[in-house]
Amino acid sequence: MRTKQAKALSADHPLRRRGASVALSLVIILSGSVVLAQVLQQPVPARAPAAVVVAPVASVKLDTVTVQRGDIQDTIGAAGKLQLFQYADAYAQVAGQVKDVTVAVGDMVKANSLLVEISPTLQPAKVENNRAQMARMRAELADQRAQLDFAELQFKRQTQLKAQNATREDAFESSRMALSSARARVDAIDAQIHQLEATLKIEEENRQQTQVLAPIAGTVVSLNARVGQMVSTSQPAAPLMRIADLSKLTVAARVAENDVTRLRVGMQATFTTPGYPGRHWSGKLRQVLPVPAEGSAEHGKQTFYIVLFEVNNTNHDLMSGMSTQVQFVVAQAQNTLLLPVKALGAPDAAGAYSVNLVDGKQRFSSRKLKIGMRNAREVQVLSGLAEGDQVLVGPVPAPPAALPSKSIAAAP
Incomplete structure (x- = not known):
């Protein structure tokens, strides 16, 4: 149903x-x-504040530098060349033909040592002829002096006779004239002898000057003399050779016009040369030439001035003509606080500098600095920082982007 x-x-x-x-x-x-x-089977979290923001903290790698103590120099850089400091040129003192050359380039010589011997163009017969003429004139002088003695004796006798009225007046005058003539002839011959002696002395000196001697002790750095070469003294000529003392050289540096005004005589200067990497030489500024360097200040070019200083070269490692990179020390400080220039940044509108310090928890704090001298790498810190401070390079980094937060209600 x-x-x-x-x-x-x-x-x-x-x-x-x-x-x-x-x-x-x-x-x-x-x-x-x-x-x-x-849900009821899950464990109940511990009691917390009313609201907690949970966000991951990213680890940021910061570019920092450490404030350290050290030495600093304010320098002016310039390019230069090594030059000879002391040298002397040897010239021919007599015309003639080069007979012998006793040295070569690079030889070390002592002062007054023989360098070149020259055969003079002056004929030896002329010298001998002058010497023979000198002998004849001396003989003639002796004869004239004998005649002078006789004339003096005659005049003395005539004077005595005249006092006794025992001679004629014309005889007395004749003896007086004879005495005067004898004296004049002796004086004339004596003058000729002196003139000939001077000529012979010059000729003898010329003969001695056929030997060219070293004017100073040093090294032969250039040689122009050749055996058989004719040399002359009547017109300017190239030196036979150049001798230089290589134990000391001169550095000639080209300094720009905007830097040369900061240089002073006595300043320390150091330099390096490509031939000896890593080695340094030093000296004291001796002179700033008051005229521009050749080739500068023309057609709008920058003006440079030559600055000179010497360097010891007892080992003869350095050579004339080597290029150099020079640093003139304008100011220097020792055991002072130093900060790398890359951490300094740009000044503010008032010309002051500020940096950011970083602590161990990567927190930042700004510091104003008072700085002193600086160079291309470092700057001297007079106040505002302490040794060991960590200074941030560049601006403070932006914080990491915030992640979505979770809010958890606290347990009652």
Whole structure:
């Protein structure tokens, strides 16, 4: 009977729709119960503040430098050349032909040692002729002196006779004139002899000057004399050779006009040369030439001035003509606080400098500095920093981007 009634119910019967709604409600209730049971089984977090923001902290690598103590120099750089400091040129003192050259370039010589021997163009026969003439004139002088003695004797006798009125007046005057003539002839011959002696002395000196001697002790650095070469003294000529003392050299540096005004005589100067990498030489500024260097200040070019100083070269390691890179020390300080220039940054509108210090927790603090001298690498710190301070290079980095935060309610 019930079966027949159930079959008789249609799909849209009210009783059928009500049963489906009840079944759906039971399913939802059961699902919620399962989820609630899972939540209740989870551990309860510890008590926390009302709201905590959790965000990862990124580790940022900072570029820093350390303030250290050291020495610093304010220098002016310039390029230069090594030159001879003391040298002397040897010239021919007599015209003639080079007979012998006893040295070569690079030889070391002592003062007054023989360098070149010259055969003079003056004929030896002329010298001998002058000497023979000198002998004849001396003989003639002896004869004239004998005649002078006789004339003096005659005049003395005539004077005595005249006092006794025993001679004639013309005889007395004749003896007086003879005495005067004899004296004049002796004086004339004596003058000729002196003149000839001077000529012979010059000729003898010229013969001695055929040997060219070293004017100073040193090294032969250039040689122009050749055997067979004709030399003359009547016109300017090239020296036979040049001798230089290489134990000391001169550095000639070209300094720009905007730097030369800061230089003073006595300043320390150091230099290097490509021939000896890593080695340094030093000296004291001797002179600043008051005229521009040759080739500068023309057609709008920058003006340079030559600055000179000497360097000891007892080992002869340095050679004339070597190029040098010079540093003139304008000022210097020792055991002072130093900061690398790259950490200094640019000054503010008032010309003051500020830097950022970094502590161990990577926190930043700004410091104003008072600086002193500086060079291309470092700057002297007079105040504002201490030894060991870590200074940030560049601007302070921006903080990392904030991640999404989670807010967890605190337990009651």
